[in-house]
Amino acid sequence: MARTIRAIAAVAGAVAVFATVSCSGDDEPQRDPSGNVTETADSADVFDIKVGDCLGDVDNADEVTDVVLAPCEDEHTHEVYAIAEVPDGQFPGADAFQNRATKQCGARFAEFVGVAWKNSELDYNWLQPTEESWEQGDRQIVCLAYDPAGPVTGTLEGAGR
Structure with missing residues (x-):
């Protein structure tokens, strides 16, 4: 069974870093014609998530073997609000990812939430x-x-908080 890993990181780096692991053969999330998740998928492939998706419980363990996708009207812990592309080349490393993510995710945070991150x-x-x-x-x-x-x-x- 093939395994592909993505790591999750935090703004300040103070929160524990953990990996999200996807396995081939995971359930496809159920989506409406607009692309919104319509029912919880306990075992969705991390590479199937899209802007607007809400993630159920994101475990703080060192490794998470499944990504739980949930309809946003249901209780959830995270919401995908942007996807930034990284240019090809050599693997950038943790510092480069943090710089790019802080810049890209930080800039898009205010557009999504309606308030600047530092005031939110x-x-x-x-x-x-x-x-x-x-x-x-x-x-x-x-x-x-x-x-x-x-x-x-x-x-x-648009939470504005």
Whole structure:
């Protein structure tokens, strides 16, 4: 069974870093014609997530073997609000990913939430390629908004807080 890994990182780097692992053969998420997730998928491939998707419980373990996709109207912990492309070349490394993600995800945070990150109650982190996924062509940083106070119901888009 093939395994592909993406790491998740935090803005300040103070939160533990953990990997999100996807396995071939995972369930395809159920989506409506607009692309919105319509029912929870307990075992969705990390590479199937899209802008606007809400993630169920994102475990703080060192490795997460499944990504839970949930309809945004259901309780969830993170929401995908942007995907930034990383140019081809050698694997950039942790510092380069943090710089790019902070710049790209930070700039798009205000557009999504409606308030600048430094003035918001909300926070963000991101999924980034690992050396293994980079070798397989992964060039995306996936920006995730979340409420540090805990799970939310409904989208964080335009939350203004």
